[in-house]
Amino acid sequence: xxxxxxxxxxxxxxxxxxxxxxxxxxxxxxxxxxxxxxxxxxxxxxxxxxxxxxxxxxxxxxxxxxxxxxxxxxxxxxxxxxxxxxxxxxxxxxxxxxxxxxxxxxxxxxxxxxxxxxxxxxx
Amino acid sequence: xxxxxxxxxxxxxxxxxxxxxxxxxxxxxxxxxxxxxxxxxxxxxxxxxxxxxxxxxxxxxxxxxxxxxxxxxxxxxxxxxxxxxxxxxxxxxxxxxxxxxxxxxxxxxxxxxxxxxxxxxxxxxxxxxxxxxxxxxxxxxxxxxxxxxxxxxxxxxxxxxxxxxxxxxxxxxxxxxxxxxxxxxxxxxxxxxxxxxxxxxxxxxxxxxxxxxxxxxxxxxxxxxxxxxxxxxxxxxxxxxxxxxxxxxxxxxxxxxxxxxxxxxxxxxxxxxxxxxxxxxxxxxxxxxxxxxxxxxxxxxxxxxxxxxxxxxxxxxxxxxxxxxxxxxxxxxxxxxxxxxxxxxxxxxxxxxxx
Numbered sequence: 423x424x425x426x427x428x429x430x431x432x433x434x435x436x437x438x439x440x441x442x443x444x445x446x447x448x449x450x451x452x453x454x455x456x457x458x459x460x461x462x463x464x465x466x467x468x469x470x471x472x473x474x475x476x477x478x479x480x481x482x483x484x485x486x487x488x489x490x491x492x493x494x495x496x497x498x499x500x501x502x503x504x505x506x507x508x509x510x511x512x513x514x515x516x517x518x519x520x521x522x523x524x525x526x527x528x529x530x531x532x533x534x535x536x537x538x539x540x541x542x543x544x545x
Numbered sequence: 546x547x548x549x550x551x552x553x554x555x556x557x558x559x560x561x562x563x564x565x566x567x568x569x570x571x572x573x574x575x576x577x578x579x580x581x582x583x584x585x586x587x588x589x590x591x592x593x594x595x596x597x598x599x600x601x602x603x604x605x606x607x608x609x610x611x612x613x614x615x616x617x618x619x620x621x622x623x624x625x626x627x628x629x630x631x632x633x634x635x636x637x638x639x640x641x642x643x644x645x646x647x648x649x650x651x652x653x654x655x656x657x658x659x660x661x662x663x664x665x666x667x668x669x670x671x672x673x674x675x676x677x678x679x680x681x682x683x684x685x686x687x688x689x690x691x692x693x694x695x696x697x698x699x700x701x702x703x704x705x706x707x708x709x710x711x712x713x714x715x716x717x718x719x720x721x722x723x724x725x726x727x728x729x730x731x732x733x734x735x736x737x738x739x740x741x742x743x744x745x746x747x748x749x750x751x752x753x754x755x756x757x758x759x760x761x762x763x764x765x766x767x768x769x770x771x772x773x774x775x776x777x778x779x780x781x782x783x784x785x786x787x788x789x790x791x792x793x794x795x796x797x798x799x800x801x802x803x804x805x806x807x808x809x810x811x812x813x814x815x816x817x818x819x820x821x822x823x824x825x826x827x828x829x830x831x832x833x834x835x836x837x838x839x840x841x842x843x844x845x846x847x848x849x850x851x852x853x854x855x856x857x858x859x860x861x862x863x864x865x866x867x868x869x870x871x872x873x874x875x876x877x878x879x880x881x882x883x884x885x886x887x888x889x890x891x892x893x894x895x896x897x898x899x900x
Contacts, residue, residue, distance in 0.1 A: 429554040429656040430640050430664075436558050437636040441629035441799060445613075448795030453612040462617040464685035465790050475618070475684045483697045486872070490700040493880075497707040500887070501663065504714040511895050518895045522888060541876045543869035 485540045496528055557655050561639060565846065570805040571601035573853055580857040605798075613794040616683075623682035628792065628799035631675025635806035638668045642813045643723045645823050645842035646830035653823075653831070653842060654723060661720040665814055666707060669769065672807060673699045676771075676788045679800065683791035691787030694777050694868065701875035702768035702775075708883035709762035712754050712890035713818050726822035734821040735759070750897055754890040759819045761883045766811040768875065770804060773860040777868055812852035813845075820848050 455461075464471045503521055510517040535541065575590065575597070582589030590597035615621060641664050645653030658664055673696055680692020713735060714720060717728045733740040735755040738748040768775040784790070789800045816822060823845040831838025866874065 425550075426656055426658050428551070429558065430637070430658065432551075432554055433558050433637055433640040433655055434633075436562060437633045438629070440562065440636065441632050444632075444795050444799060445625065445628070448609055448611075448613050448798075452610055452794050455612050455614070457617070461614065464616070464618065464683070466686060471686070473686075475686060476681070476689050477686065479690075479693055483693055486697040487700060489876075490704065493704050494707065497704065497711075500708070500711055501714065501720065504711045504887075505718055505720060507715050507891065508718045508894065511891075515895050518888075518891055521891070525884065525888075536877070541872055543872050 480543075482540070482543055489535055489540060492531070493528075496525070499524070553651050554655060557651075557653070558640075561644070561655065562636060565644075566636065566639065566806055566809060567802075569809055569846075569849075570802055571605065573805050573809065574604070574801075575601050576853070577857050577860075580854065581861045584858075584861040608795060608798040611794040613796065616791060618684045619791065620682040620684060623678045624791075625796070627675050627679030627682055628796040628803075629675075630678060631672065631803035632799045632806065633803075634668050634670075634672040634675075635803055635810045638665050638810045639813060641665060641722055642810070642817055643726055643822055644813070644845050646832070646838055648831050648838035648842070649835055650832075652723075653838070657721065657723050659719075659721055661722040661725075662710060662714070662818075663720060665722075666703070669807070669810070670699070670703055672769070672803070675800070675803060679792070680788040683788070685791050687784045687786070687790045688788045691784050691790070695771065695788060698771075698775065698777060698871060698875075699769055701872060702765045702879070705761050705875060705879035705883050706765040706769060708880070708887060709758050709765060710818060711883075711887045712758045715887070715890050715894060716751070722817050722822075725818060726824060729821040730824045734819065734824075736819045737821075740821070740826055747897060751890070751893055754886050754893065755819070757882065757886045758890075759815070761879050761886070762818070763815060765879065766815065767856070767859065768871075770807045770811055770856075772808065772856060774863040774866050775871060776865060777871060808853060808856055809849065812849045812856065815852055816845065816848040 464475055466472070500521070503517070507517060578600075579589040579597075581587075590600040593599040593603045615624060640655040641658055641661055643652075643654035643657070647653060676695045676699075677692045680688040680690075680695070683689070713725065716735075717725050719725075729735060733748060736752070736759050738745075738752040767773075771777075789797055792800060823841040825841075825844045828840055828844065829837050831841055
């Protein structure tokens with residue numbers, strides 16, 4: 423069981439080593455230059471940076487993230503359903519209608535979020 | 546633990562990473578420039594080597610030898626972490642994708658795990674961290690905006706991505722990606738009902754939700770890999786370079802590499818799910834001799850290359866969406882289509898008599 427996950431672990435280690443060594447090589451062989459004040463400033467197309475570096479941003483982005491968690495959970499529920507579907511449908515069609523009713527209940531929340539304008543990025 | 550298993554796994558990992566992915570990434574950049582040149586009626590790179598073929602190598606040395614500069618006002622630890630996080634998910638995801646049948650009796654998949662597609666989504670969605678952390682740690686306006694945009698874009702399209710593949714697993718009944726390939730060898734590719742027993746009307750009916758699934762999945766992959774028409778996170782005209790504006794040298798190259806590796810992995814997943822993986826009608830698998838094993842691998846990567854070409858074609862043909870259009874499209878259009886599509890497929894399985 424766990425044996426088949428061993429190559430995944432190896433792959434993760436190789437990927438980490440690759441990323442770390444790429445950075446290390448670039449530090450070792452890359453050119454080095456003087457640190458100047460102009461070089462240290464944030465890049466804003468050559469102008470002197472204005473205002474905060476991390477300005478306030480729309481609350482809509484948070485809403486998107488929250489809605490994502492809700493609907494992503496719904497998708498997680500659909501995977502086990504999909505896996506057993508082909509066998510279960512041979513006995514009765516209950517599995518089809520139960521998922522349909524589950525999704526329709528969820529759609530009430532979806533329509534509420536839409537009507538509230540949670541995903542409306544244009545004011 | 547038997548050493549044979551560990552050694553073959555390591556060989557496959559190193560082979561896939563250094564013989565396939567990295568050369569493919571560098572030549573994908575070259576191909577991108579050549580394809581864009583052909584589409585825009587230019588010549589493209591043609592100075593370094595014959596027809597510019599050594600351009601990727603020259604680029605690699607250039608990026609490696611540039612000064613690795615860390616501006617003073619960045620958050621140093623996260624600034625260094627972000628490029629690593631950007632490149633790792635794409636490399637790790639390829640572990641579960643079967644890229645060939647068998648070679649000398651060894652299955653050509655690095656890890657044939659039973660969670661298959663869930664592993665792909667779990668790891669691929671970590672890609673957003675590299676971009677968000679990179680944008681935030683740079684402590685600069687444009688990368689910050691790029692990171693914010695990218696996070697909500699990738700989250701939104703992950704929903705359609707997850708929903709779009711469910712019809713495939715309704716049919717296969719197993720999350721293992723090798724099972725998906727085996728099912729397609731027995732019953733024909735999902736996207737092409739004319740392969741295999743094309744007289745079966747059930748397959749043609751089922752091909753309709755499959756094609757919708759494929760289109761939604763592919764467009765969601767475009768959004769996930771930040772490719773045009775969804776490249777809002779790095780829209781050059783409004784955000785300078787987006788989340789990688791403050792990066793230089795190899796750190797910039799790692800972001801670039803991560804993006805192209807994600808594109809290759811995405812294409813590999815698309816090929817596995819909808820185009821029969823390494824299968825091609827008439828070519829036997831690797832149990833008939835090692836030469837067929839090699840041909841299977843070649844077929845798989847040829848299919849991946851065709852998908853990558855489509856990615857490039859789309860990029861240089863379509864204009865970019867506006868942000869509100871992008872969100873509307875993801876949440877209203879693709880989300881609903883993918884959801885309805887699942888029930889269409891389920892309905893066909895339940896009530897349309899199969900033969």
